[in-house]
Amino acid sequence: MPTPVVSKAHSVWSGSLTGGSGTVSLDSSNAATFNVNWKARSEGEGGTTTPEELIAAAHASCFSMALSNELAENGTPAQELNASASVSFSLDGGPHISGIALDLTASVDGLDDAKFQELAKGAKENCPVSQALKSVDITLNATLS
Secondary structure (H helix, E strand, O other): OOOOOOOOEEEEEEOOOOOOEEEEEEOOOOOOEEEEEHHHHHHOOOOOEOHHHHHHHHHHHHHHHHHHHHHHHOOOOEEEEEEEEEEEEEOOOOOEEEEEEEEEEEEEOOOOHHHHHHHHHHHHHHOHHHHHOOOOOEEEEEEEO
16 A cells, blocks of 8 residues: 655744734745735735635645546546635634635537536545535536637
8 A cells, every 4th residue: 555645834823813923834845935814814815825725725726636637537638727716714603614616617628518517526526625625515617618
């Protein structure tokens, strides 16, 4: 059995929840360190990332990989998949992720819309990030270009 790949990140926080701030670093890739704070998370202040933005990035890329595989196995590989994820954070009833919307525009030759929708739905339901987040309502809007 292969050894699992472990991806790592870490966060450093100083101060209270509402008055403090911190950073989150992508340790496995060493690609970036991002500032985080409560105001960005609760009010949508631009220029500072949030845990939800990081989840959105993970979900969009995971979904794209899963759909790419589904399409290739179907004999209709994609020319391009342009996927985005929007993760909603709500304070109503206590802080929580209230939903995720996946939006996709795909360029795929030789595939009718019905089969495309079936494959996209399967990728949405079965990508590992969707599986990890299945307690949250995940919607999909998929369009062939």
